[in-house]
Amino acid sequence: MAVTIQTQQGSIEVSNEVIATVVGGAATDIYGIAGMASRHQAKDALNRVLRKEDYSKGVVVRQEENGVAVDAYIIVTYGTKISEVSRNVQEKVKYNLESMLGVSANSVNIFVQGVKVLAE
DSSP states (O other): OEEEEEOSSOEEEEEHHHHHHHHHHHHHTSTTEEEEOOTTHHHHTOOSOOOGGGGGGGEEEEEETTEEEEEEEEEEETTSOHHHHHHHHHHHHHHHIIIIIOOOEEEEEEEEEEEEOOOO
16 A cells, blocks of 8 residues: 655655655654564564564554554663653654655554663
């Protein structure tokens, strides 16, 4: 499935994988995020932080009437305030989708899949 944007010159289709990559990149730029997690950890047998190539496994994109709804599955670092980190991710994801792709994010839902202790 893809998001279609109409312009004067024609239409632009942005695939869900591109949207997932933008969401994953925005989320991992936030202080307190250890990385993205798989949305089906038990099914995928993935209890690790996803690499950049696998961000689509940790992001669900649903098309809605006037934009998209995004679910992001993250792993936070130990010692950070989870609610503050999640709010920062929501704001950055919404901003990046609108500024980079011109796609309106109606909702950005954050699911914390784990906490990771980083070695000092």
